[in-house]
Amino acid sequence: MKRYAFFPGCLIPARHPAMEFAIRYTLPRLGIEVVDLEGASCCPDPIYFKSKDKLAWLAVAARNLTLAEDLGLDVFTSCSGCTATLAETYHLLQDATLREKVNQRLRRIGREYRGTSRVRHIATLVRDEVGYEAVRQSVVRPLAGLRVAVHYGCHLLKPSRVMQVDDPNDPSVLENLVAALGATPVRHRHWYLCCGKACQSEELPARMMRDLLRTVNEERADLLCMICPTCFGQFDFGQLKVARQFGEDFHTAPIYYFLLLAFAQGVPYEKLGFERQRLKPECLLRLESQAAGSGAVGA
Amino acid sequence: MRVVAVSETTADNEQVVRINFDFRRELAAKVEGHLAGYCYQCGACVGDCPAATYNRDFNPREIMLKILYGLGEELLVKDSLLWQCTNCYNCHERCPQEVKPVEVIISLKNMLADRGIYPEAVQKIIQTFEETGRTAPLNPAVDRQRERFGLPPLRPVPMDEIRALLEPAPADGGTAPPAAERGGPA
Numbered sequence: 001m002k003r004y005a006f007f008p009g010c011l012i013p014a015r016h017p018a019m020e021f022a023i024r025y026t027l028p029r030l031g032i033e034v035v036d037l038e039g040a041s042c043c044p045d046p047i048y049f050k051s052k053d054k055l056a057w058l059a060v061a062a063r064n065l066t067l068a069e070d071l072g073l074d075v076f077t078s079c080s081g082c083t084a085t086l087a088e089t090y091h092l093l094q095d096a097t098l099r100e101k102v103n104q105r106l107r108r109i110g111r112e113y114r115g116t117s118r119v120r121h122i123a124t125l126v127r128d129e130v131g132y133e134a135v136r137q138s139v140v141r142p143l144a145g146l147r148v149a150v151h152y153g154c155h156l157l158k159p160s161r162v163m164q165v166d167d168p169n170d171p172s173v174l175e176n177l178v179a180a181l182g183a184t185p186v187r188h189r190h191w192y193l194c195c196g197k198a199c200q201s202e203e204l205p206a207r208m209m210r211d212l213l214r215t216v217n218e219e220r221a222d223l224l225c226m227i228c229p230t231c232f233g234q235f236d237f238g239q240l241k242v243a244r245q246f247g248e249d250f251h252t253a254p255i256y257y258f259l260l261l262a263f264a265q266g267v268p269y270e271k272l273g274f275e276r277q278r279l280k281p282e283c284l285l286r287l288e289s290q291a292a293g294s295g296a297v298g299a
Numbered sequence: 300m301r302v303v304a305v306s307e308t309t310a311d312n313e314q315v316v317r318i319n320f321d322f323r324r325e326l327a328a329k330v331e332g333h334l335a336g337y338c339y340q341c342g343a344c345v346g347d348c349p350a351a352t353y354n355r356d357f358n359p360r361e362i363m364l365k366i367l368y369g370l371g372e373e374l375l376v377k378d379s380l381l382w383q384c385t386n387c388y389n390c391h392e393r394c395p396q397e398v399k400p401v402e403v404i405i406s407l408k409n410m411l412a413d414r415g416i417y418p419e420a421v422q423k424i425i426q427t428f429e430e431t432g433r434t435a436p437l438n439p440a441v442d443r444q445r446e447r448f449g450l451p452p453l454r455p456v457p458m459d460e461i462r463a464l465l466e467p468a469p470a471d472g473g474t475a476p477p478a479a480e481r482g483g484p485a
Contacts, residue, residue, distance in 0.1 A: 021448035158388035200382035
């Protein structure tokens with residue numbers, strides 16, 4: 001088993017514990033040991049607190065990274081916001097002057113940032129350290145016939161010089177992860193648009209979301225798959241709001257990739273917390289009854 | 300209107316924009332705020348900007364131009380246009396000069412914060428973080444939900460450490476609040 005420090009962030013543990021459960025269930029089945037980071041705080045978030053004081057933001061982020069450095073482990077994140085903060089901190093603190101400014105603050109609490117722990121988003125961790133084939137082999141009920149639109153969100157891919165994850169203009173990692181589950185990934189025309197959560201306007205993100213969701217409908221997608229809890233909120237409750245506001249039929253259930261993986265690895269539908277979603281991925285129930293019929297459920 | 304940037308010694312003329320170097324110096328003291336100086340106004344940041352696409356008043360190139368002239372004070376107002384940035388990083392991706400317009404915009408927001416001007420929603424999230432170390436606070440309902448999935452209760456963040464890190468050092472630049480004067484060993 002390869003060991004990695006798990007940085008769960010704020011939203012997933014507090015608002016979406018089903019996502020945390022899915023991560024802790026699926027990764028060991030892919031040969032990854034999840035190691036907890038004692039004493040971690042908010043990353044801090046790359047939108048709000050960063051807007052107040054970038055230097056304090058770097059200092060708190062660097063403290064979180066030192067927790068992993070103490071364990072001698074690389075860190076993986078499960079939220080694109082945490083990925084943005086921690087990966088950017090790792091990148092910026094390669095600059096000696098800035099690192100010294102941050103370390104001046106860390107010395108107040110007896111810590112030092114050394115830059116020895118890399119930061120990976122969980123999706124790239126699975127791609128690079130597990131591989132698509134191993135994901136495919138962990139599946140006990142393939143999601144055959146399911147059309148899954150992929151929402152990349154922004155901070156997994158960009159800025160590409162910092163993230164070094166995939167081609168930001170034509171990425172493939174999430175499509176490949178979806179295909180490994182036996183589903184058919186589809187790319188909606190406006191796949192590259194942002195979820196709009198960080199924009200402090202009611203109106204602008206609503207129109208952006210409307211345009212994005214129209215192209216999801218064009219693809220007749222069963223699900224909209226994503227890897228960020230913030231995007232998830234926008235496409236769950238937010239999707240209903242936009243549908244009502246514009247009087248359009250938007251109803252593609254969003255799903256966090258690792259919940260989809262847990263389902264494909266055999267966890268029963270009712271154990272995955274879907275009842276807490278506004279838009280429920282009920283198309284999965286069809287696959288569950290098929291699998292139950294052939295006796296393939298291995299939870 | 301055609302605007303011309305000239306040095307501060309030129310006589311008053313309403314057709315002329317005076318460069319306010321104080322503003323530029325204040326911005327440059329913020330992390331990556333100085334990058335605006337590399338902008339050559341090509342506009343590559345605009346085409347892929349979702350905020351610009353959906354709101355014609357928002358234009359990252361024009362924001363950079365205001366900074367180059369030192370006229371950024373116009374942006375440091377209540378309900379500033381800056382908050383319409385979606386933080387998507389497309390401008391960072393497209394900029395041939397590595398200006399990172401989104402980071403410069405965040406540095407401008409740091410200047411807004413120094414002036415105590417935040418949207419209420421933003422202020423609330425920052426306050427939650429400063430008080431609890433998290434943006435989504437703990438409560439018994441959260442732990443009950445976690446228990447359903449076999450997850451342990453969340454533990455409080457060591458706030459003494461976080462608070463010590465938030466205290467600015469006098470040498471950090473920008474207009475630090477007076478509390479900085481009695482800050483930690485900087």
